Amino acid sequence: xxxxxxxxxxxxxxxxxxxxxxxxxxxxxxxxxxxxxxxxxxxxxxxxxxxxxxxxxxxxxxxxxxxxxxxxxxxxxxxxxxxxxxxxxxxxxxxxxx
Amino acid sequence: xxxxxxxxxxxxxxxxxxxxxxxxxxxxxxxxxxxxxxxxxxxxxxxxxxxxxxxxxxxxxxxxxxxxxxxxxxxxxxxxxxxxxxxxxxxxxxxxxxxxxxxxxxxxxxxxxxxxxxxxxxxxxxxxxxxxxxxxxxxxxxxxx
Numbered sequence: 001x002x003x004x005x006x007x008x009x010x011x012x013x014x015x016x017x018x019x020x021x022x023x024x025x026x027x028x029x030x031x032x033x034x035x036x037x038x039x040x041x042x043x044x045x046x047x048x049x050x051x052x053x054x055x056x057x058x059x060x061x062x063x064x065x066x067x068x069x070x071x072x073x074x075x076x077x078x079x080x081x082x083x084x085x086x087x088x089x090x091x092x093x094x095x096x097x098x
Numbered sequence: 099x100x101x102x103x104x105x106x107x108x109x110x111x112x113x114x115x116x117x118x119x120x121x122x123x124x125x126x127x128x129x130x131x132x133x134x135x136x137x138x139x140x141x142x143x144x145x146x147x148x149x150x151x152x153x154x155x156x157x158x159x160x161x162x163x164x165x166x167x168x169x170x171x172x173x174x175x176x177x178x179x180x181x182x183x184x185x186x187x188x189x190x191x192x193x194x195x196x197x198x199x200x201x202x203x204x205x206x207x208x209x210x211x212x213x214x215x216x217x218x219x220x221x222x223x224x225x226x227x228x229x230x231x232x233x234x235x236x237x238x239x240x241x242x243x
Contacts (some may be wrong), residue, residue: 019208063112067228074101074235081242 110170148174
């Protein structure tokens with residue numbers, strides 16, 4: 001119930017503010033994508049470090065390495081899905097007859 | 099992300115159960131140890147679990163939500179069993195007392211085996227939690243397809 005309530009004002013806000021909000025949304029989508037790529041990269045690096053520490057017999061334990069790998073995997077898949085959607089939308093617009 | 103909170107909590111469970119298995123292996127390895135640096139036979143060790151405070155960021159995220167915070171687990175401390183040692187009559191043993199009795203550790207191998215099975219099952223339960231969290235995340239990603 002709570003997420004729906006918190007989402008409603010966020011969804012209605014761009015509609016009321018007009019064209020300025022659209023350009024802002026464009027920028028923010030790029031920012032979101034950039035952040036997402038950075039975060040995914042970060043989680044990949046964490047997984048890499050965990051694996052290296054495991055191989056060199058550091059403090060990190062087996063399940064810790066596995067879990068950071070899983071986190072990296074899920075972040076990666078999520079990023080790929082967002083990218084697919086963005087490209088799909090772009091192609092849909094490019095196909096549009098004017 | 100919420101799914102990653104599940105991961106972190108289950109990871110704390112995995113870590114706690116690993117520590118528990120460490121103490122069990124210590125107990126089993128020293129089931130016949132009659133002398134220790136502190137003097138006397140080896141004493142059975144066991145773990146005490148405690149809820150764990152999550153890192154600050156997650157703690158903040160949770161306190162923003164109306165529901166109560168979820169918590170991980172950690173090993174608060176490792177305690178020694180103070181029950182008296184087993185006494186076995188063996189005058190030829192180097193650690194035998196003047197009356198010919200040797201003090202053996204208060205470790206029951208059978209109990210340790212049962213404890214080990216319990217630790218293994220708890221570990222499996224935590225890995226199953228991680229698996230379901232991952233399956234849920236995968237299902238959520240399938241929405242877009």
